Amino acid sequence: MVLVLYNDPVSPSGRSVHMTLRALGLDFEWKNVNLISSENRLPEFLKINPRGKVPALVDEDLKLAESRAIACYLCNKYATEGTKSLYPSEPEKRAIVDQMLYSGEWMWEEIYIGYLRVRWVLYYGELPWFHNTDGVREALKYLDDRLKENAYMAGNHLTIADLFAHTTIRFLDMLDFDEYSNYPHMKAWMDKIEALDYYDECNNGKIDKVKEKYQALIKERQKQ
Amino acid sequence: MGVKLYHFGLSPFSRAVQMTLTALGVKYSIETIDLMKGEQRTDEYKKINPRGKVPALVDGKLSLGESRAIACYLCNKYASGSKKTLYPSAPELRAKVDMLLYVGEWIADTIVEYLNIAGVLFRGEKPKDEKLADVKSCLQYLEDCLKGQNYIAGDNLTIADFFAVCPLLLLENVDFNDYDPYPKLKKWINTMKSLKYFDEINKEPMKMFKAAFNEKLNLPAAKQTGF
Numbered sequence: 001m002v003l004v005l006y007n008d009p010v011s012p013s014g015r016s017v018h019m020t021l022r023a024l025g026l027d028f029e030w031k032n033v034n035l036i037s038s039e040n041r042l043p044e045f046l047k048i049n050p051r052g053k054v055p056a057l058v059d060e061d062l063k064l065a066e067s068r069a070i071a072c073y074l075c076n077k078y079a080t081e082g083t084k085s086l087y088p089s090e091p092e093k094r095a096i097v098d099q100m101l102y103s104g105e106w107m108w109e110e111i112y113i114g115y116l117r118v119r120w121v122l123y124y125g126e127l128p129w130f131h132n133t134d135g136v137r138e139a140l141k142y143l144d145d146r147l148k149e150n151a152y153m154a155g156n157h158l159t160i161a162d163l164f165a166h167t168t169i170r171f172l173d174m175l176d177f178d179e180y181s182n183y184p185h186m187k188a189w190m191d192k193i194e195a196l197d198y199y200d201e202c203n204n205g206k207i208d209k210v211k212e213k214y215q216a217l218i219k220e221r222q223k224q
Numbered sequence: 225m226g227v228k229l230y231h232f233g234l235s236p237f238s239r240a241v242q243m244t245l246t247a248l249g250v251k252y253s254i255e256t257i258d259l260m261k262g263e264q265r266t267d268e269y270k271k272i273n274p275r276g277k278v279p280a281l282v283d284g285k286l287s288l289g290e291s292r293a294i295a296c297y298l299c300n301k302y303a304s305g306s307k308k309t310l311y312p313s314a315p316e317l318r319a320k321v322d323m324l325l326y327v328g329e330w331i332a333d334t335i336v337e338y339l340n341i342a343g344v345l346f347r348g349e350k351p352k353d354e355k356l357a358d359v360k361s362c363l364q365y366l367e368d369c370l371k372g373q374n375y376i377a378g379d380n381l382t383i384a385d386f387f388a389v390c391p392l393l394l395l396e397n398v399d400f401n402d403y404d405p406y407p408k409l410k411k412w413i414n415t416m417k418s419l420k421y422f423d424e425i426n427k428e429p430m431k432m433f434k435a436a437f438n439e440k441l442n443l444p445a446a447k448q449t450g451f
């Protein structure tokens with residue numbers, strides 16, 4: 001059995017899946033799908049995920065898309081005594097993790113579609129929505145409020161909900177948004193995630209190239 | 225005590241949770257949160273769902289937001305016997321359901337964007353015809369899912385079907401009826417509509433919403449308007 005992960009390291013949700021694999025201690029084969037050169041639109045990849053999105057996972061006959069569904073699957077299938085707290089099975093506890101995973105989609109919309117607009121900047125000649133920060137701050141405040149009561153998003157220990165929320169929030173680095181410290185509980189939690197022993201391998205430097213291109217395009221358009 | 229659903233009939237997500245509760249046979253009470261009156265923004269409700277969205281669920285000490293998380297919880301907690309197939313526990317089968325629940329967000333967003341619901345209701349705008357192509361990619365995606373199986377996530381009815389059909393049927397608000405290229409989807413819609421609890425949960429709210437939506441579009445007068 002070989003797990004195959006199709007991914008582009010720049011993808012925040014893809015990096016969350018990568019961290020999930022590491023947290024579970026699983027071996028896998030990495031197949032790179034370069035988004036900048038549109039490899040996600042190649043027929044071979046569309047056979048894996050007809051929607052042409054990364055990440056995707058193949059496990060024998062199973063072809064799976066949607067990062068959060070992939071992370072849940074990996075835990076359901078491969079978690080051991082030592083790792084099952086990443087996605088607890090008691091219904092009440094699991095419900096909170098699921099709730100945070102689903103509200104993560106909303107945070108992603110505020111940050112990506114409502115503010116950074118990376119795809120529109122890279123491909124459609126647009127600028128980020130610099131002034132549309134209300135939704136971003138609302139998402140950060142929501143996180144900060146939750147983390148006031150709990151060390152992690154779904155309670156007192158790490159779950160996959162943390163691995164997803166973190167990469168979404170950190171994607172704000174694309175625009176060097178540096179208000180993290182205004183949300184002290186969130187900032188303390190970010191530091192904890194960044195101290196995980198697999199964090200660097202999955203995240204460090206992964207956005208640099210795309211970020212450089214994105215920021216260069218923005219500068220050029222602002223001059224005009 | 226018992227299970228309590230904070231509900232608004234016009235929300236398709238709220239109705240998908242209701243379908244889940246009914247399919248499971250879980251007894252529950254309803255508290256209506258009237259979005260038209262802004263009841264989702266009261267401090268009292270924000271204690272239950274800090275995001276101020278419907279639906280939400282309270283069960284004992286647990287307060288839960290996010291419709292899909294609610295449906296998963298209800299199955300994890302209360303499904304027994306033949307009801308277990310609504311959210312199967314074999315990892316491979318469950319993965320398909322989870323995937324379709326997440327894909328359902330894309331489908332719902334795409335349809336809401338095409339219909340331009342907020343624009344039509346509150347700003348005198350029209351549906352965005354230029355988004356119809358995106359809607360059609362959603363329909364094609366579902367058609368492909370249904371190849372060789374009766375329901376979108378497998379051979380059995382699952383909660384993913386509820387969360388796909390409720391937003392999909394928003395298309396009835398503009399009498400979208402171009403299902404000929406999607407025969408399997410058409411058949412599945414009919415299967416969903418003939419579930420014995422479908423009408424009691426969906427019929428009135430769908431009719432009310434359609435009347436209000438069409439009144440705003442200045443189409444032939446609606447018989448009744450809810451708001």
Ligand SMILES: N[C@@H](CCC(=O)N[C@@H](CS)C(=O)NCC(=O)O)C(=O)O
Pocket residue numbers: 010011012013014035040052053054055065066067068326
């Ligand atoms: N809901 C999906 C979203 C995946 C997604 O949007 N992936 C992006 C990269 S972060 C992508 O593949 N974009 C390529 C494209 O849209 O063409 C998930 O969580 O997996």
Ligand SMILES: N[C@@H](CCC(=O)N[C@@H](CS)C(=O)NCC(=O)O)C(=O)O
Pocket residue numbers: 233234235236259260336341342394429430433
């Ligand atoms: N848009 C209004 C009302 C919400 C509403 O009516 N829900 C929308 C989508 S979130 C709907 O599509 N209802 C359609 C239906 O019930 O068929 C608000 O948020 O205050």
Ligand SMILES: N[C@@H](CCC(=O)N[C@@H](CS)C(=O)NCC(=O)O)C(=O)O
Pocket residue numbers: 102234235236237259264276277278279289290291292
């Ligand atoms: N992701 C949430 C979305 C819920 C949602 O957007 N609900 C709408 C009604 S369809 C709402 O409560 N709107 C009220 C508001 O935004 O003020 C879920 O699935 O529960």
